[in-house]
Amino acid sequence: MHPWISSLMGGVMIGLSAVWLMAALGRIAGISGIASGLLAGAGDREWRIAFLIGVVAAPWLLLLLRGESVIGAPVVSLPWMAAAGVLVGFGTRLGGGCTSGHGVCGVARLSRRSLLATALFVAAAMATVFVIRHLLGGLGT
Template sequence: MHPWLLAAIGGVLIGLAAVVLMAALGRIAGISGIASGLLAGAAAGDRGWRVAFVAGLVAAPLLLLLVRGDSGIGSPQVAWPWMVAAGLLVGFGTRLGGGCTSGHGVCGMARLSPRSLLATVVFIVFGVITVYVTRHLFGGLAA
């Protein structure tokens, strides 16, 4: 299957998951909020759907591995210390911004939220800066 087709299918599934979660539970499909609620000890009635959502995130590449023989994730492009630093910065940023790209970029933009529009612009700008710095100033930070 061509990579662009997989990306298109993935995009449709993300949108569908966001719509179903909003329609069924009135919740926003923001991964950072779902995961933090799960880790922070969400109420008993709120825990099941969070576990199912996170399990789906983990199961999807495993299912793709079964079907295609490749998870679609690829190998790391940078060394582990850089990945750990990036993960910590992303965690800090999602806390500071009150959400992540899925919450703001997918759900917030669909709801025409001005806060989410600003957050998404900030995500994109810093993503472009990060790619430029890592690829051109630091020589790729190869793994």
């Protein structure tokens, strides 16, 4: 399958899952909010657990069905991944949400806060890639 077709299909499925969650439960499909609600002991644990299991299980299911991994092997060491995870967690708390909450759900609702947050996410990602690849020579690879 051509990469743009599989990317399009993935985007459509993400969009449909966000709409479904909003229609069924009135909830935003933001991973950081779902996970933090679970860790905080919110009373609606069942759907949060099911959602997170689906996020983790989907690539494994695809591996079983297709016989190949579409994610690939990590390209950095475990300490770099852990540091990145801490920074992402800090950033989602600072930004009031993550790329899925702001970028998928908030932008779709034309939220000004989400439009600004998504623009900042993209700008920060572009700057990070530039610094790592061109100024630091591929740090961590």
